[in-house]
Amino acid sequence: MIAFEHVGKRYGGRFEALAGLDFHVRRGEMVFLTGHSGAGKSSLLRLIMRLERPSRGRVMVAGHDIDRLHDSQVPFYRRQIGVVFQDHQLLLDRSVFANVALPLEIQGVEPREAARRVRAALEKVGLLHREKALPIELSSGEQQRIGIARAVVNKPALLLADEPTGNLDPQLSADIMRLFEDFNRIGTTVMVASHDLALIARLRHRVLRLRDGRLIADEHAHEVAS
Amino acid sequence: MSDRQTSATSQGATRRRGARSQRTGLDSRARAWARHHRAMARDSAGRLVRHPLASLLTMLAIGIALVLPCGLWLTLDSARLLDAQLEESATLTVYMTPSMAEREAMALAETLRAHPDVGSARLVTAAEGMAEFQQVLGLDDALARLDDNPLPASVVITPLNTAPEAVRDLAGQLGSVDGVDEVRLDLAWLERLRRIAELGQRLTLALGVLFGLGVLLIVGNTIRLAVESRRKEIEVVTLIGATHAFVRRPFLYSGAWYGLGGGLLAWALLSLGGQWLAAPVQALAQSYGAHFSMPGLGLDGSAILLVSSTLLGWLGGWMAVSRHLAEIRPR
Numbered sequence: 001m002i003a004f005e006h007v008g009k010r011y012g013g014r015f016e017a018l019a020g021l022d023f024h025v026r027r028g029e030m031v032f033l034t035g036h037s038g039a040g041k042s043s044l045l046r047l048i049m050r051l052e053r054p055s056r057g058r059v060m061v062a063g064h065d066i067d068r069l070h071d072s073q074v075p076f077y078r079r080q081i082g083v084v085f086q087d088h089q090l091l092l093d094r095s096v097f098a099n100v101a102l103p104l105e106i107q108g109v110e111p112r113e114a115a116r117r118v119r120a121a122l123e124k125v126g127l128l129h130r131e132k133a134l135p136i137e138l139s140s141g142e143q144q145r146i147g148i149a150r151a152v153v154n155k156p157a158l159l160l161a162d163e164p165t166g167n168l169d170p171q172l173s174a175d176i177m178r179l180f181e182d183f184n185r186i187g188t189t190v191m192v193a194s195h196d197l198a199l200i201a202r203l204r205h206r207v208l209r210l211r212d213g214r215l216i217a218d219e220h221a222h223e224v225a226s
Numbered sequence: 227m228s229d230r231q232t233s234a235t236s237q238g239a240t241r242r243r244g245a246r247s248q249r250t251g252l253d254s255r256a257r258a259w260a261r262h263h264r265a266m267a268r269d270s271a272g273r274l275v276r277h278p279l280a281s282l283l284t285m286l287a288i289g290i291a292l293v294l295p296c297g298l299w300l301t302l303d304s305a306r307l308l309d310a311q312l313e314e315s316a317t318l319t320v321y322m323t324p325s326m327a328e329r330e331a332m333a334l335a336e337t338l339r340a341h342p343d344v345g346s347a348r349l350v351t352a353a354e355g356m357a358e359f360q361q362v363l364g365l366d367d368a369l370a371r372l373d374d375n376p377l378p379a380s381v382v383i384t385p386l387n388t389a390p391e392a393v394r395d396l397a398g399q400l401g402s403v404d405g406v407d408e409v410r411l412d413l414a415w416l417e418r419l420r421r422i423a424e425l426g427q428r429l430t431l432a433l434g435v436l437f438g439l440g441v442l443l444i445v446g447n448t449i450r451l452a453v454e455s456r457r458k459e460i461e462v463v464t465l466i467g468a469t470h471a472f473v474r475r476p477f478l479y480s481g482a483w484y485g486l487g488g489g490l491l492a493w494a495l496l497s498l499g500g501q502w503l504a505a506p507v508q509a510l511a512q513s514y515g516a517h518f519s520m521p522g523l524g525l526d527g528s529a530i531l532l533v534s535s536t537l538l539g540w541l542g543g544w545m546a547v548s549r550h551l552a553e554i555r556p557r
Binding site for chain 1: 255261458465466467
């Protein structure tokens with residue numbers, strides 16, 4: 001699903017955010033991405049979302065070299081990826097329902113069908129009863145779950161999350177990770193960047209460890225455990 | 227076709243979904259597109275209504291910018307009507323040699339009347355000329371003291387063809403007739419008027435272009451602020467796959483609404499101004515013996531005003547949002 005081939009990324013010609021990255025994530029896999037802040041986790045995710053382009057090497061997603069996508073194709077590429085942000089990036093002047101419906105609105109899904117899918121996504125994250133609320137009326141854990149509902153509402157094949165539990169207490173963090181596991185179980189490829197090492201260790205999935213922009217470990221915890 | 231199918235299969239789930247939505251076809255995509263247009267037209271109108279004072283001020287600024295060139299154009303239009311009337315009244319005055327006897331003068335008037343380009347000719351004898359002169363100037367006493375009548379007999383001629391060149395041509399021909407002292411044609415001021423009208427036309431064009439640019443700037447600035455205030459929203463929708471067209475659309479509608487509102491205000495201002503000026507203009511025209519009423523914009527003019535102001539607003543929005551879309555990159 002995702003293949004990095006000798007990928008390097010420099011900013012401003014000097015600072016090397018990523019160097020010599022080589023890895024492959026299979027379809028339907030769940031992968032954690034760890035490392036201290038500044039290790040390159042966000043840069044790596046931004047490369048996959050094509051918010052950045054690699055300075056060296058190739059980033060392949062679903063068999064495509066995404067660097068070769070034309071600018072006009074990028075929006076359509078991004079629609080196939082669900083993204084969860086640390087600061088959840090919800091629109092504060094719109095209801096929970098409208099926030100979750102946003103990707104479907106962008107894709108021009110017929111309103112009745114969109115409403116059905118939005119409710120299904122909200123139900124999945126356990127917040128169907130808050131659909132009329134404004135994001136500001138929700139707790140940060142709930143806001144993050146709305147962010148997840150929005151990321152999965154159009155059933156993306158790939159789900160990316162950048163520190164989705166960054167601001168949450170351990171119990172809420174575990175709940176959020178369980179949600180990701182649920183989506184992974186129904187076939188979604190999931191990649192979660194997180195520095196919550198204790199939580200990651202308990203979850204027993206593959207872990208990609210970054211340090212100073214280099215991949216220092218690729219542990220298949222899941223395979224070892226089972 | 228089979229090529230696309232194979233690649234679609236090999237690329238798995240994401241591509242398959244793409245293929246499925248392609249099958250639902252152009253029809254549903256066109257409907258989604260139309261739906262979004264309707265929604266954005268409503269949404270952007272709603273945003274304007276929610277800030278009525280700010281919206282009204284912007285529209286008023288646009289309206290005033292449009293009133294100036296439109297008003298000048300209307301004035302010129304009426305001047306053209308007046309010009310046409312005046313042209314018809316172009317006449318030549320043929321003065322005969324001063325010492326000519328009345329009988330000879332009448333004979334000469336007949337000769338002139340027979341000229342093929344002459345429409346009508348009215349003889350003003352020396353005595354009649356004197357009487358007219360006295361009446362107009364009210365100088366009875368002074369003139370009565372003169373021993374001789376110093377005025378020559380004259381013939382006022384209305385040419386058949388009133389085009390300036392033809393009139394000048396006729397004047398030349400009549401000037402060479404025996405017994406004719408001088409031919410006066412009062413075309414100079416008519417030509418001056420025409421030059422002023424031409425100058426006015428260019429001025430209108432220049433003003434139209436300038437104030438059109440002004441409208442673009444007004445709308446552009448307003449939309450720039452709107453884009454800035456919705457920067458976060460633009461970033462988010464770009465992150466989740468909105469096209470530029472999708473992001474641009476609400477701002478284009480805002481621009482168009484501003485333009486339409488400004489056009490309507492300009493129209494109202496022009497109508498009010500026209501009514502306010504109608505009475506004095508008519509009085510002025512009557513004092514010159516012309517029949518003339520202020521022309522309004524009319525149906526065509528109104529339609530042109532509204533359509534072009536809406537287009538200007540749309541264009542202003544497009545320029546502002548395109549310039550800023552390039553700057554806004556999701557973080």
